[in-house]
Structures are given as structure tokens and as C-alpha cells.
Amino acid sequence: MSRENWWLDFIEDEVDASTRADMKALLRASAKDQELVKSISDTKTLLKEGASEPLILESQLENLHDKIMAGIDKKEIKAPPKLRLRLNPEQRRAVKAGSLTLALVLVAVYFGHSLSNKGLNTEWDVSRQMATHGIENPDELAQLMTYQNETDFFVDVASQSLDHLTKEQFESLLKSTKTR
């Protein structure tokens, strides 16, 4: 964890009492860390106090309330989907891990089949062993996926960057890929 992240946890009160006490002692002694904490805190203060608070009038809320209630009058509560999976986030990650395992098995089967046709069974055995390990140890795989949080984040960022590419940027990217 970088120093910035470490101090941000301190500022956001995301550390336990004993760590907090240690960090306070460190902060007292380190001018460099004091500067960093000040800089992060200043940014938060600036964002909070510098931004405009939208002006919302009571009469506006009253009108909005009436519009919503009028909209509700025309609507009915829909029945929940019958075959809906009721999963919490942990279970959803486990399902993702399961899906990944299944995908691995399918890939392994596909490549294994291709390789065995060519008499190359070694890679197939390794893939099969990996897939089998995944099936036998779903917790380990689920845990591995939990560790992907930062990766998830970067994938999100990359995907959003791609979303925001202009047509020209996309075409130029495509052209450079083709010429490789």
C-alpha cells in the first residue's frame, strides 16, 4: 500500500484504534507525512466547501412529490421474477468463480482435444489439472477473484476510456493495430 493510500485510510477513519494511535505518533514526528496529510485533507475540504450546493426550494419539492405520487397512481407493483437467483455479493463472486472454472474446463477441453489430435498431451494435462484444481477448491478460486478488486477497477477505467474514444481516435487505433 502506498503512503498516500495509508494516510487516506487514516483520514477516512478506516484504521483500527491501535493502528491509529501508531499513525498519530508517526504524524507527530514526520513533517513529510504532515504535509501529505494536510494536502489530502485540503483537497477534501476544497471539494466540499468549494462546490456549489444546489438550491432546492420547498415548493419545488412539493411539486415533485405530487408529480411522483400522480405517476405512482398509474403504476402497479410488479411481481418479482420467479426464477431470480437471490445472491448476496459474496455468493455472486462464488458464482463468478464457478463460471470461470467452467470456462477454464471448456477451454482446456477444446485445446486438449486439438493438442491430443497432434499428439501434444502435456499442455492438455496441465490445463486439465488447473481446471480440476479450480473445481475442487472453489474457495481458493473465489478468494483469488476477491483479490482482483484493483484489477477490476483498472479494467473499469480502461473500458470507460474506450467508451469515450472519439471515432477518429478509434479508427486510428484500429489502423495501427492492422499495420502491426
Next chain:
Amino acid sequence: MEQISDLEVIQMIRNGDRKAYSLLVRRHQKSLLRLSVRFVKDMDAAEDIVQESFIKAFERLASFEARSSFRSWLFQIAINTAKNKLRSRRDEINDVENLPLAVAAIAETGLLHSAVADLIQKHVDQLPFKQKTALTLRIYEDLSFKEIAEIMDCPYDTAKANYRHALMRLREELQTQEDLKQWTEEVGGFFMEFEKRTAEVES
């Protein structure tokens, strides 16, 4: 009547008292409107998002399982609705420089403050959507990372990572703005939190 919890109100609605939904609307419409304005920067569009979100929530009330609070669930619906709205007018919003900063204009408390607000808004708007969501919920709605993770439907650490990256990026960008330093020194707000922290350390 005001003392009953959101869950109790939801139970009343499920039992046929649809007028009880009015309580939930009154309780949450202001924060939802404030949040929506931050995303679409236009009061009319924000009102549409709030209206649409409350209606969607009503229709899906039977599916609400109270794994998170009603407010978190409602915020999640509103953010997704706002995201779709923004996507549909992406061509207009691609050029952030040309955005109508309606929020700043209507809440103006002074020319300098308005200029600062515009500048901050411009930088916040340039963040990727998920980072902006995490930052908005944390800084302006004072939500915990647990609530933010529920609203963003992501793991706790991912919510925190989005917030952290947003804040650190803004720190780098805003640090270079001399106007901001001047303003914050004038209003005396810039160092308040640090002074509070220092006092805390020294106590």
C-alpha cells in the same frame, strides 16, 4: 407516522396502502434530487431522474429484499438512471467545457465562489463515471464505503479504490490551481481540516 422505518412503510405499501409511498418520497426526494443534479447538472433533468427513479422503485418494490437500506437501493436506481441519461446525450456532454453549469449558477453565493465551484465541477466531471460516483457519494452525501459499495454494486475495496483514485487525481490537478489556493485562504476553509487533525494529534 414520521417515526416509522422505511421497511415498515414498505410493508404497509405491500399490504395495499400505496399512499404510504408518499412518506418515502418526502423522506428521500431531496437527497436524491441533490445527487442527481450533481450528475446531470440540470435541475429539470434531475427532477425527471428523481421521478423516474421513485416510479421504478415502486414498481420493483416486491423485489426489494432489504439487503441494503431503501435509500441505498433508491440511490442505485437513480445513479443508473442518470448514467443512462448521460449516455443518451453523450455527444452533448463529450465536450465538458461546453457544459451548462446550472448548479453553480443557481446556487451562486458570490462571483469568486461561483468561479471556484465551476472549476471544481469541471475537474470532477472529467473523472470516469465510477470514480465520480464514489467521490460524490462520499464527499457530498457523507456515505460510508459499505453504503457506497452497495449502491455501486461492487466489493467494498473497489468502492474505496474508486474514491481513492478520484481524490488523488483531483489533489494533483487542483494543487496546481493558484486561484483555488487564493480563494481557500480568503475564506479560511482550506486549512480547517488540517488544523482540526493537528489539534487531534496534539491532544
